[in-house]
Amino acid sequence: MSDEFKVEIVNPDKSFYSNESVREAVVPAFEGEMGILKDHISIISFLKPGIITILNNSSEEKFYVEDGILEFKDNVLSILTSSIYNIKNIQKDKIATDITEAEKALKNPDLNDEGRYLISQKIDVLKTIN
């Protein structure tokens, strides 16, 4: 199909996800959510905690991601991340423990603004999944 591109999600130890026919990918880029369509300009950016949505003609898939780098080039979107979970498989109690841990981390006085922003972002996203 003419308006489809390829998405690859890679973990340090394996290839996590690969799909040749994606119509649109919505990724939580650091400076705001970003929708990527075919023939997007080459871009490098990194991710904040959020949800990656991958849409093709009939279905959509959602992943929760904590951090990572994304590169789009020649109609291939590669996402490098060490912490990604398919929302279908993620366990409710893991989310709960993650939220409490993140809230604890937020109270750390040594945290800089960027870290604070990232953690509160993480809590917000986790709450929406839960």
Place this chain on the structure above:
Amino acid sequence: MASLDDLKKRISSVKSTQKITKAMKMVAAAKLRRAQEGAEKGRPYSDRMNNIILNLSKNINDKENAPKLLSGSGKDEVHLCVVMTSDRGLCGGFNSNIIKKAKSYFQKVNDQGKKIKIITVGSKGYDQLKRLYENDILEKISFKESKNANYFDAEKVGKIIIEKFEKKEFDVCVIFYNQFKNVITQIPQEQQIIPLKTSEGEKNSTIDNYEFEPEEDEILSNLLPKNISTQIFKAMLENSASEQGSRMSAMDNATRNAGEMVDKLTIEYNRSRQAAITKELIEIISGAESL
């Protein structure tokens, strides 16, 4: 000459050693397959990471303000060497090859009047280096508990390195590990990770015009620490595949040697048994004749 009983004992002891080495070989072969798979699956990540960083650093015009992890601290006085070895022995020349490589590097650096500091990953490396370089070893890290190389361990090592770099404890960081080529060949490698070497000779590769969000240097300063963990992780994966490969061939050799030894001992046993019988016969016959 050893008595028949002694020989018998030796044969059975060599045989049981052979059983052990055979079993270890089998285990190593099974683990090797997994480790090799892991190393192969891990390659895309580190390759892409490298690629992105290469692209980014080409796009940075202002070298002066480039992140320190990329450009280095401007000096070349203290070298931090991260020597990555295994936690277990009985794997042929695996550990000593890395150590040999590392030691020759230490020698070179020392000869230039510069200082070295060492971090050992894996207990075997520490055991071999502590005699000569006890005072230079800053830290010894061992992941005995973790079964397979995993990214979190690599991240821990990466964090330690970055922390020390920010405290200006060293200027250049080099890691030593074995690159897995095939079961019989593992090549000890030294790889400089701080400052990052970008001149990888790919001059004809076209520089893509990327859009960056946020700015290049911000991405870079975020990416470089990750890259260090990634490089460490890659080294760990290569190392674990190499370790199993090396152990497998070492154990294969040991099994074969034990087999040869059993053969030799069996021949000796049979000969001396026959000699004993002949001796007895002679005694009986000469006894009968003298009557």
